[in-house]
Amino acid sequence: xxxxxxxxxxxxxxxxxxxxxxxxxxxxxxxxxxxxxxxxxxxxxxxxxxxxxxxxxxxxxxxxxxxxxxxxxxxxxxxxxxxxxxxxxxxxxxxxxxxxxxxxxxxxxxxxxxxxxxxxxxxxxxxxxxxxxxxxxxxxxxxxxxxxxxxxxxxxxxxxxxxxxxxxxxxxxxxxxxxxxxxxxxxxxxxxxxxxxxxxxxxxxxxxxxxxxxxxxxxxxxxxxxxxxxxxxxxxxxxxxxxxxxxxxxxxxxxxxxxxxxxxxxxxxxxxxxxxxxxxxxxxxxxxxxxxxxxxxxxxxxxxxxxxxxxxxxxxxxxxxxxxxxxxxxxxxxxxxxxxxxxxxxxxxxxxxxxxx
Amino acid sequence: xxxxxxxxxxxxxxxxxxxxxxxxxxxxxxxxxxxxxxxxxxxxxxxxxxxxxxxxxxxxxxxxxxxxxxxxxxxxxxxxxxxxxxxxxxxxxxxxxxxxxxxxxxxxxxxxxxxxxxxxxxxxxxxxxxxxxxxxxxxxxxxxxxxxxxxxxxxxxxxxxxxxxxxxxxxxxxxxxxxxxxxxxxxxxxxxxxxxxxxxxxxxxxxxxxxxxxxxxxxxxxxxxxxxxxxxxxxxxxxxxxxxxxxxxxxxxxxxxxxxxxxxxxxxxxxxxxxxxxxxxxxxxxxxxxxxxxxxxxxxxxxxxxxxxxxxxxxxxxxxxxxxxxxxxxxxxxxxxxxxxxxxxxxxxxxxxxxxxxxxxxxxxxxxxxxxxxxxxxxxxxxxxxxxxxxxxxxxxxxxx
Numbered sequence: 001x002x003x004x005x006x007x008x009x010x011x012x013x014x015x016x017x018x019x020x021x022x023x024x025x026x027x028x029x030x031x032x033x034x035x036x037x038x039x040x041x042x043x044x045x046x047x048x049x050x051x052x053x054x055x056x057x058x059x060x061x062x063x064x065x066x067x068x069x070x071x072x073x074x075x076x077x078x079x080x081x082x083x084x085x086x087x088x089x090x091x092x093x094x095x096x097x098x099x100x101x102x103x104x105x106x107x108x109x110x111x112x113x114x115x116x117x118x119x120x121x122x123x124x125x126x127x128x129x130x131x132x133x134x135x136x137x138x139x140x141x142x143x144x145x146x147x148x149x150x151x152x153x154x155x156x157x158x159x160x161x162x163x164x165x166x167x168x169x170x171x172x173x174x175x176x177x178x179x180x181x182x183x184x185x186x187x188x189x190x191x192x193x194x195x196x197x198x199x200x201x202x203x204x205x206x207x208x209x210x211x212x213x214x215x216x217x218x219x220x221x222x223x224x225x226x227x228x229x230x231x232x233x234x235x236x237x238x239x240x241x242x243x244x245x246x247x248x249x250x251x252x253x254x255x256x257x258x259x260x261x262x263x264x265x266x267x268x269x270x271x272x273x274x275x276x277x278x279x280x281x282x283x284x285x286x287x288x289x290x291x292x293x294x295x296x297x298x299x300x301x302x303x304x305x306x307x308x309x310x311x312x313x314x315x316x317x318x319x320x321x322x323x324x325x326x327x328x329x330x331x332x333x334x335x336x337x338x339x340x341x342x343x344x345x346x347x348x349x350x351x352x353x354x355x356x357x
Numbered sequence: 358x359x360x361x362x363x364x365x366x367x368x369x370x371x372x373x374x375x376x377x378x379x380x381x382x383x384x385x386x387x388x389x390x391x392x393x394x395x396x397x398x399x400x401x402x403x404x405x406x407x408x409x410x411x412x413x414x415x416x417x418x419x420x421x422x423x424x425x426x427x428x429x430x431x432x433x434x435x436x437x438x439x440x441x442x443x444x445x446x447x448x449x450x451x452x453x454x455x456x457x458x459x460x461x462x463x464x465x466x467x468x469x470x471x472x473x474x475x476x477x478x479x480x481x482x483x484x485x486x487x488x489x490x491x492x493x494x495x496x497x498x499x500x501x502x503x504x505x506x507x508x509x510x511x512x513x514x515x516x517x518x519x520x521x522x523x524x525x526x527x528x529x530x531x532x533x534x535x536x537x538x539x540x541x542x543x544x545x546x547x548x549x550x551x552x553x554x555x556x557x558x559x560x561x562x563x564x565x566x567x568x569x570x571x572x573x574x575x576x577x578x579x580x581x582x583x584x585x586x587x588x589x590x591x592x593x594x595x596x597x598x599x600x601x602x603x604x605x606x607x608x609x610x611x612x613x614x615x616x617x618x619x620x621x622x623x624x625x626x627x628x629x630x631x632x633x634x635x636x637x638x639x640x641x642x643x644x645x646x647x648x649x650x651x652x653x654x655x656x657x658x659x660x661x662x663x664x665x666x667x668x669x670x671x672x673x674x675x676x677x678x679x680x681x682x683x684x685x686x687x688x689x690x691x692x693x694x695x696x697x698x699x700x701x702x703x704x705x706x707x708x709x710x711x712x713x714x715x716x717x718x719x720x721x722x723x724x725x726x727x728x729x730x731x732x733x734x735x736x737x738x739x740x741x742x743x744x745x746x747x748x749x750x751x752x753x754x755x756x757x758x
Contacts, residue, residue, distance in 0.1 A: 153582050157574065
């Protein structure tokens with residue numbers, strides 16, 4: 001019995017290890033030396049201080065987005081539109097960074113608030129489309145993602161283009177005072193880590209210890225019963241979406257204000273989709289999310305060095321993370337392997353029957 | 358039982374990973390007999406190395422260096438852009454290249470211009486080349502940073518001339534990418550070539566030449582973001598044009614023209630970017646203008662390995678004796694099967710005039726699109742004026758910014 005509990009605890013590690021073994025198999029098949037491959041990846045992720053800081057810096061927007069998705073997943077919502085919410089947050093922060101005159105702390109406060117607001121509103125649109133228009137949040141979200149990217153492209157090739165002419169590459173760099181201050185010439189802004197930690201605690205508490213968290217769970221488990229018990233599905237759906245959008249918008253702000261220093265085409269580059277994988281791989285458990293997000297960031301950053309050292313295709317990092325999630329989906333849940341799981345974990349898992357049926 | 362097996366399996370897997378021998382520290386492969394230290398150079402591409410366009414041309418330039426400089430090794434990083442690699446940065450990539458021993462790093466897009474200055478300051482002992490950038494021309498660039506670009510404008514004269522020799526309707530469509538100094542300069546060069554040949558070989562009034570530029574918004578089609586190049590080509594033909602010139606990375610111009618021709622229309626296309634650009638539809642093809650980075654990159658690699666490199670902004674010339682000689686020319690023109698014997702004769706004459714210097718198309722009077730004078734009567738535009746052309750030229754249709 002104790003072993004059973006223990007296995008359930010470490011369950012998210014199983015697909016990771018299975019995927020590692022699978023990838024080793026692939027590498028051998030292609031004639032690469034797996035030892036060399038993993039050494040290169042390790043060096044790429046943690047070989048120098050700069051690299052480690054890069055891994056941390058890339059983790060933060062991924063973590064913020066994943067935390068947001070915990071809320072929507074709990075409410076049984078597939079917030080695919082998170083990618084667009086990140087982009088809109090980045091756009092809002094960029095607007096302040098480009099055009100507002102104020103002292104640095106004021107600028108950063110306004111950037112953060114507007115970014116969260118923009119993300120929340122963009123998510124709210126998807127929520128309202130679902131509750132009022134009957135548009136499933138997956139389709140609404142995808143449309144809004146495209147719109148957000150088209151909007152960015154319009155801005156950077158039109159009204160916000162640099163003086164030397166429009167290109168799709170980006171705006172001029174922001175002034176120093178409107179950016180987050182970074183640690184030791186890296187792209188890591190300590191402030192963003194602080195914000196992410198606060199978000200982590202808030203999401204954890206919201207899901208574990210508040211009535212709102214319970215309502216979301218009820219909504220995710222069985223919307224009809226939830227309704228009969230007096231949970232307003234419209235209100236909670238839109239609120240869950242908007243809180244997720246606010247965190248995504250924050251992630252977008254971190255992207256433009258510390259990872260980059262301007263607004264670029266396709267600023268998120270799929271971090272939102274990656275966050276969906278993080279949360280699925282974490283089996284919807286809040287405390288696993290930071291670890292998995294960090295691990296994904298390390299793998300992707302390691303894959304850069306891997307490509308350069310071995311000249312293998314750089315999508316290997318993507319393959320590795322993708323295979324992990326595939327394994328999670330393949331194994332279904334720990335139950336499918338006959339290990340079972342505690343009722344507590346079950347309560348955290350969103351109701352996916354709608355998708356599966 | 359099942360559970361225990363799984364635990365054992367996991368433990369074994371962990372052991373396997375953990376027990377791998379440590380990395381042998383930089384296995385030195387020093388050859389005491391070598392006169393020159395073998396060069397390792399980095400090549401950073403904005404797109405995939407097999408895009409049949411811009412990035413592939415740079416990659417092939419790197420392969421040319423590997424094949425012609427003994428011991429040279431290229432380290433490539435492809436698709437460095439926020440959409441494809443959100444986790445990668447130029448600085449991170451260059452850190453790795455330098456730690457692998459690169460003493461030369463070539464960044465092959467103006468999207469890398471700003472970041473290349475940053476890494477050049479970080480690694481003063483490494484030579485950096487930003488292709489198509491202008492930091493050295495502008496001034497103030499770190500002394501270990503150079504720029505390389507080919508004089509594509511010269512090949513655009515030829516492409517424009519071929520278009521003017523072919524057209525019967527007097528209407529030429531130019532499929533432009535996004536608007537910046539480079540693309541304005543190239544579209545305008547095509548117009549200058551077309552206007553000259555329309556007047557001097559065809560005997561027409563150059564004022565009657567209709568030369569329309571339509572910018573799609575990027576170097577290739579992005580559905581929902583750019584204009585659809587195939588539709589732009591169709592609308593050129595529908596509005597009476599019979600030649601379409603391409604300034605974008607992908608082959609919609611030649612493909613669309615081939616389809617028109619198969620329906621019986623007499624139309625031509627002038628593709629861009631690759632020496633074999635005509636292959637998709639040879640019969641309608643007037644010829645292809647292309648970049649060839651190999652010779653310039655080889656020269657740079659040689660001078661870096663014998664420590665004779667000096668900072669320069671190189672705007673490299675074609676080899677006029679053979680515009681398809683990949684071992685010498687920086688930009689090239691490959692005649693297409695669609696040229697008739699008459700057209701070919703006139704085009705060869707035009708090329709020989711350009712080659713001898715007898716003809717300089719940037720001789721004034723040249724006015725900008727808004728009618729203001731850019732090059733005064735009898736004067737010749739400087740490289741700087743051509744490079745930073747602020748608008749399209751008078752007589753061209755289409756937006757300047």
